[in-house]
Amino acid sequence: MNQQTEVxxxxxxxxxxxxxxxxxxxxxxxxxxxxxxxxLEYFGRHNVLEAIKQIRSHNEKLVYITPIFLLIEGGNTxxxxxxxxxxxxxxxxxxxxxxxxxRKIISRI
Amino acid sequence: xxxxxxxxDDDASFRVFLKQLIEKHESLALAGIAENGKQAIELLxxxxxxxxxxxxxxxxxxxxxxxxxxxxxxxxxxxxxxxSSAHGTKAFDYGITDYLVKPFTEERFEEAxxxxxxxxxxxxxxxxxxxxxxxxxxxxxxTRDIQDYRPLPLRDAKLGYIYPMLTANLDFGREEKGxxxxxxxxxxxxxxxxxxxxxxxxxxxxxxxxxFRETCPKCQSADIESEEQIHHFPCAYVGPVSDFQRSSDPxxxxxxxxxxxxxxxxxDYDKPSIIFTCNRCxxxxxxxxxxxxxxxxxxxxxVENLLKKNLKAYQLTSLGRDAALGKVxxxxxENEEMEDIINKETFHKLLSKEIERKKEALFESxxxxxxxxxxxxxxxxxxxxxxxxLVKEIFELVNNEINRSDEVVFQSMVTIWLLLTEKGVEKAxxxxxxxxxxxxxxxxxxxxNFSLSLSNTVKPVVTNKTASEHLQELNEVLLERx
Numbered sequence: 001m002n003q004q005t006e007v008x009x010x011x012x013x014x015x016x017x018x019x020x021x022x023x024x025x026x027x028x029x030x031x032x033x034x035x036x037x038x039x040l041e042y043f044g045r046h047n048v049l050e051a052i053k054q055i056r057s058h059n060e061k062l063v064y065i066t067p068i069f070l071l072i073e074g075g076n077t078x079x080x081x082x083x084x085x086x087x088x089x090x091x092x093x094x095x096x097x098x099x100x101x102x103r104k105i106i107s108r109i
Numbered sequence: 110x111x112x113x114x115x116x117x118d119d120d121a122s123f124r125v126f127l128k129q130l131i132e133k134h135e136s137l138a139l140a141g142i143a144e145n146g147k148q149a150i151e152l153l154x155x156x157x158x159x160x161x162x163x164x165x166x167x168x169x170x171x172x173x174x175x176x177x178x179x180x181x182x183x184x185x186x187x188x189x190x191x192x193s194s195a196h197g198t199k200a201f202d203y204g205i206t207d208y209l210v211k212p213f214t215e216e217r218f219e220e221a222x223x224x225x226x227x228x229x230x231x232x233x234x235x236x237x238x239x240x241x242x243x244x245x246x247x248x249x250x251x252t253r254d255i256q257d258y259r260p261l262p263l264r265d266a267k268l269g270y271i272y273p274m275l276t277a278n279l280d281f282g283r284e285e286k287g288x289x290x291x292x293x294x295x296x297x298x299x300x301x302x303x304x305x306x307x308x309x310x311x312x313x314x315x316x317x318x319x320x321f322r323e324t325c326p327k328c329q330s331a332d333i334e335s336e337e338q339i340h341h342f343p344c345a346y347v348g349p350v351s352d353f354q355r356s357s358d359p360x361x362x363x364x365x366x367x368x369x370x371x372x373x374x375x376x377d378y379d380k381p382s383i384i385f386t387c388n389r390c391x392x393x394x395x396x397x398x399x400x401x402x403x404x405x406x407x408x409x410x411x412v413e414n415l416l417k418k419n420l421k422a423y424q425l426t427s428l429g430r431d432a433a434l435g436k437v438x439x440x441x442x443e444n445e446e447m448e449d450i451i452n453k454e455t456f457h458k459l460l461s462k463e464i465e466r467k468k469e470a471l472f473e474s475x476x477x478x479x480x481x482x483x484x485x486x487x488x489x490x491x492x493x494x495x496x497x498x499l500v501k502e503i504f505e506l507v508n509n510e511i512n513r514s515d516e517v518v519f520q521s522m523v524t525i526w527l528l529l530t531e532k533g534v535e536k537a538x539x540x541x542x543x544x545x546x547x548x549x550x551x552x553x554x555x556x557x558n559f560s561l562s563l564s565n566t567v568k569p570v571v572t573n574k575t576a577s578e579h580l581q582e583l584n585e586v587l588l589e590r591x
Contacts, residue, residue, distance in 0.1 A: 030154060056277035059154050065252055080261035084273050108252045
């Protein structure tokens with residue numbers, strides 16, 4: 001699998017817009033301004049850490065405060081990296097919990 | 110610390126030229142290159158840029174339009190690069206740091222960067238960054254409704270721990286600032302805290318990736334071996350276990366002094382301690398020097414001089430919540446305290462006033478300097494943070510020793526200036542000697558095997574000299590001595 005490939009997919013769920021991304025070196029967090037939350041595939045600890053850093057260090061409030069969910073479908077994960085996100089998604093078919101967290105965060109912005 | 114730099118120019122050959130200058134400059138790091146204004150705005154929104162080299166005339170938008178778009182993205186400093194000086198006045202109205210007319214020399218480039226560095230060292234840059242980062246952190250805690258904002262262990266982090274949102278906004282070289290920001294936020298009432306743990310960092314670069322080992326107190330080598338020491342009760346012989354081992358049977362122990370076989374530990378012999386031998390200098394000793402080698406800057410530090418940091422969990426206060434929502438302005442200033450201590454400008458002003466006052470009335474005043482001649486040796490061993498603490502302690506001590514109308518500042522980390530009002534040289538000299546004695550006691554009592562050397566200069570304040578001339582005289586005496 002090519003690690004530089006960045007999968008971007010917009011998922012609409014319960015009137016919320018999630019952007020699913022496989023983090024890579026070309027990841028540009030500015031695209032998050034038009035989405036309610038981001039789902040990052042847990043695809044290599046370095047890529048995930050770097051993507052989270054890019055989002056949280058962004059200058060735009062709507063970008064740096066974006067809820068981040070990690071899509072973890074198996075494999076090894078690191079607790080501290082998981083704790084940096086707002087939640088974990090195991091299956092894209094079940095976004096109820098992520099939607100609830102996202103709504104809560106949006107309501108407090 | 111390198112300054113993240115951004116090149117914004119539509120001229121490809123100039124971009125290459127500037128890229129080479131930045132890459133070979135020890136204080137700069139190239140963070141991005143933009144060929145037009147649109148790309149520049151995008152990069153400035155994404156990245157934390159300290160310095161931009163901005164072309165004024167670009168096809169899609171002017172440099173000034175770029176500045177209008179990103180005016181909220183402080184603390185970026187701007188060096189304008191332009192083919193003509195025509196926009197100079199307007200550029201400086203925008204608060205730029207420097208204006209380079211193309212083509213320019215490497216020396217002129219150096220000069221502009223030096224100006225940027227000089228601004229960066231000031232409080233504005235740091236203060237703005239700290240306030241911005243804290244604003245983000247408070248907002249993050251609020252939106253997540255976090256009850257306990259806790260550090261997370263992470264091996265890639267400079268301190269070995271990160272705080273969500275906070276650490277992401279600090280370059281690796283500045284990550285330790287995060288703890289200071291949280292502490293300042295607590296002092297200002299934005300957060301409360303509860304203790305979690307403590308850890309140690311390098312006193313030079315603040316990294317927590319340290320290698321601890323025992324070393325020889327004589328030659329500092331880590332090539333040492335330890336052996337249990339045996340005390341043979343019947344003949345009172347004390348020596349390392351190897352003295353008791355027979356070559357024929359190393360498991361049996363025989364006293365080298367009385368030749369008796371050792372039988373029962375606690376009955377005819379004991380192992381009271383461990384003895385170390387240095388393989389480099391053959392020195393034997395019981396108390397090795399425990400040192401920590403920093404994996405990053407390679408400093409080899411006695412553990413007593415490492416910096417202890419406390420890890421805390423933080424809770425948002427109602428004031429912090431208001432600050433998160435922008436109802437309260439966040440205005441932290443980390444340099445405020447040291448600014449009062451090392452403040453030559455204020456001292457200069459007060460001395461000028463004293464000279465004017467003396468022109469109006471007949472009284473004596475004195476200025477003095479105390480030089481802490483060898484204190485740099487301590488600064489080197491205790492690191493920047495503890496050095497600042499020591500300076501503060503000395504400052505407080507001196508302040509307690511002088512009258513309220515007198516003034517004391519640190520001219521530098523090693524030189525103290527005093528203005529003793531309405532006091533002649535003779536009386537002032539006695540006071541200065543008393544102050545020197547107190548400083549020496551403070552330093553010598555706190556640092557083993559160190560004896561502080563001091564020297565002083567005492568001069569009368571006279572009305573036919575300016576404040577600058579008085580201070581220049583003090584400095585000249587110091588220079589002559591050194």
